[in-house]
Amino acid sequence: MESAFGSGGGGGGKLDPGLIMEQVKVQIAVANAQELLQRMTDKCFRKCIGKPGGALDNSEQKCIAMCMDRYMDAWNKVFRAYNSRLQRERANM
Known part of the structure; x- marks a missing residue:
């Protein structure tokens, strides 16, 4: 089994910087996706769930679905703007 540190079969394995x-x-x-999901869950739960219970009623389900859609739309817009700015700055270097 190969790893970033070589073949694992013998001594003197070389580091593979590209793989690392x-x-x-x-x-x-993965960490960014987990953070996004956690923030979205926290925000939408606080906004939509008044009294936690055993199940979500219809209005809570709709609220959470719409909240998550809006949150993802906003996040995607910010992400695209951030990437555009990074590309412009790299082009100016």
């Missing part, structure tokens, strides 16, 4: 960087990028993406 890809693994770090994946870990960062």
Whole structure:
């Protein structure tokens, strides 16, 4: 089994910086997705659930669905604007 540190079969395995960087990028993406989901859940729960109970009523379900849709739309707009700005700044370097 190969890892970022070599083949694992013998001594002197070389580090693969490209593989390590890809693994770090994946870990960062997972952490960002988890944070987004946690923030969205917290915000929409506070907004939509007045009295927690055993089940959500119809209005709570609709509120949560709309809240999550709006939150994702806003997040996507911010993400696109951020990426555009990064690309412009990189082009000016």
